[in-house]
Amino acid sequence: MWARTTTRDTxxxxxxxxxxGGVTSTASGPSARPVMADVxxxxxxxxxxxSRVLNDHPHVSPHTRAGVLAAIRxxxxxxxxxxxxxxxxxxxxxxxxxxxxxxxGPASMLYGLERAAYPDYSVAIASMAAFxxxxxxxxVERFLGQAVEGIIVIAPEPSAVEALIGFVTxxxxxxxxxxxxxxxxxxxxxxxxxxxxxTQHLLDLGHETVHHLGGPQSWLDAQERVxxxxxxxxxxxxxxxxxxxxxxxxxxxxxxxxxxxSMPEVTAVLCGNDQMALGLLRALAERGRRVPxxxxxxGFDDIPEAAFFQPPxxxxxxxxxxxxxxxxxxxxxxxxxERSIEPTPLIVPDLVVRASSAPRRTGPGLTA
Numbered sequence: 396m397w398a399r400t401t402t403r404d405t406x407x408x409x410x411x412x413x414x415x416g417g418v419t420s421t422a423s424g425p426s427a428r429p430v431m432a433d434v435x436x437x438x439x440x441x442x443x444x445x446s447r448v449l450n451d452h453p454h455v456s457p458h459t460r461a462g463v464l465a466a467i468r469x470x471x472x473x474x475x476x477x478x479x480x481x482x483x484x485x486x487x488x489x490x491x492x493x494x495x496x497x498x499x500g501p502a503s504m505l506y507g508l509e510r511a512a513y514p515d516y517s518v519a520i521a522s523m524a525a526f527x528x529x530x531x532x533x534x535v536e537r538f539l540g541q542a543v544e545g546i547i548v549i550a551p552e553p554s555a556v557e558a559l560i561g562f563v564t565x566x567x568x569x570x571x572x573x574x575x576x577x578x579x580x581x582x583x584x585x586x587x588x589x590x591x592x593x594t595q596h597l598l599d600l601g602h603e604t605v606h607h608l609g610g611p612q613s614w615l616d617a618q619e620r621v622x623x624x625x626x627x628x629x630x631x632x633x634x635x636x637x638x639x640x641x642x643x644x645x646x647x648x649x650x651x652x653x654x655x656x657s658m659p660e661v662t663a664v665l666c667g668n669d670q671m672a673l674g675l676l677r678a679l680a681e682r683g684r685r686v687p688x689x690x691x692x693x694g695f696d697d698i699p700e701a702a703f704f705q706p707p708x709x710x711x712x713x714x715x716x717x718x719x720x721x722x723x724x725x726x727x728x729x730x731x732x733e734r735s736i737e738p739t740p741l742i743v744p745d746l747v748v749r750a751s752s753a754p755r756r757t758g759p760g761l762t763a
Contacts (some may be wrong), residue, residue, distance in 0.1 A: 409725060429470040433532065438466040439509070439590025460711040489539035489726070492531070493522045494555060498643060499668070499698055500616065501549050503569060507719030516723075519543060526555040528562070535564050545726045549572060551614050567729030571722050574615035575741060580729065582722045582739050586616050589711040589744035590623030593665050593693045596709070599629070600691065602663035604634040607673060608651055610643050611668035617667055618688055620695065624665055641671045656682035660689055662755050665726040669694035669701045669710055676704060676751075687753035697747055706750035713744045 431449075435442040441762055442458060442559075447455050448463040491508055493501055494566050509518050519541055521534040531548075540547055545566050550556055550573040559570060570581040597605045607624045610617030621638060628635050639655070641647030648671030656662050656678045666672035672694035676686060686706055694701060697712035705721075725739060 397411075398595045402642065406675050413653050416635075419439055427631060429472045431472070433470055434463065434466045438463045438512070445575050486542045486544060488541060488543045489515065489518050489723075490535075490541070490543040491518055492534045492538075492546065492548045493520060493521050494526050494549055494551055499670070499696055500572070501551065502550055503715040504718060507715040507717075508722060509719075510707060510716065511723040517684060518546075525551060526550065526558060528558045529733060531558045531562065545569070545730050547722055547726060548573075551616060552575075553613070553615065556615070559577075560720060565581040568728055569722050569729065571718060572616065575621060580725065582718060582725060583741055584713050584718060585741040585743045586619035587623035588741070589695065589713070589746075590620040590665065591627045592744070593695070593709075593711050594624050594627040594745045595631075595666065596748070597663040597691055597693060598631050599688035600634060600663070600752060602637060603755070605663045605665050606636045606655060606661050607638055608648060608655070608664055608666045608671055609638055609640045610671070612640055615642075620667055641667065642675075643668055645670045645674040647671060652676070652678030653682075656684050656690075663752075664692050665689060666692065666694045667697045669696045669708060670710055671703075671708070672751075673704060676708075686751055688756060692756075693752055702749065706749070709749045709752040710745050710747050711744045714742055 414731055427548055431442050431445050434445045438445065440463060444455065445450075445467075448460050448467075464730065489512055491505060492695065493505055506522065512518050521537060523530045523534060535546065539635060543566060544743060546564065546568045547594060548555070548559060548570045550559060550570050556570075556573050556577045556579065559568075559573070560577075562568070568580065570577065570579045571583065573579055573581050573583065575583050575585065575587070579726050594605050596741035605624065605628065609621050609624075612618060612621070617640070625635060639651050641651050651671075652664075655664060655675070664675060666675060675692060679690055679692070680687055686692050692708065694710035695713075697710045701708040701710050715742075721739060721742070728734075
């Protein structure tokens, strides 16, 4: 006598969840989608065991788990996400709102968040050309329509932070790249400390001062890097040159770098990012200024190409993978209802010393 299979059992079967017993239908026909019973038959186990493997249950032997996973690969079995949502009430989808994701920093953050979320969550992305309260409302409403379980916002400009302050949504929300002083549930990299490390490195090499080719001052990262540079110069009693700012691009580094390259008193430059450092290196080369013989150059970010600049670029490395992990863990805490009163520690970047920085020269063939 066949056991009756209920609609809920069918949904559980499609979702890769344990039905608790009974007989389930199997795929038929050459183009039918494989179901959990097919995996169980091929692996020689019960469908409950397949469900435990799919849900990473600890009480499955390594040998059995390997056999089930091999059967899943051979059959190309995929649990039905829609059915899983109907059964569990969860989508396992997170939303990420990004601002200008073509730049290295935001793009790397997106990648770090996606890697941190996998395999437990999939990530839906909304990129906004402008970040204001109206745009934020639209993006959040779109995500709520997709039943996301939480939202991470990449907010690099003060306008984005202002739009988020006091913003209320139906799901937990965490912010990244919003500076270190925003009154938001957030995770941040200590840009001020990174710029201070780079500036101190150049001062320790004997340079009397350090010029700064900063990023756009509408960006919080750029503002904090300027603050770290200035504070370090003041603490050292070094002269404080005028700030010059670009737009993060190599072109702006080249164009702004031309007057810097023509100033003989310039012996050390901290750039707001590696792309602007690349433009500066070209401007210096065209003026006959050697790096690091005449001018030391330090970047910020440690893009993959930085080690292959000519010369290889000394720079400040940001750990975007760690940023993604911390942001995800903080969001998971909020989803589970945890509310820690302790602020999330800042992620301190690392100085990566390569060949573009060296002791200051005080004369032909001499160093300080």
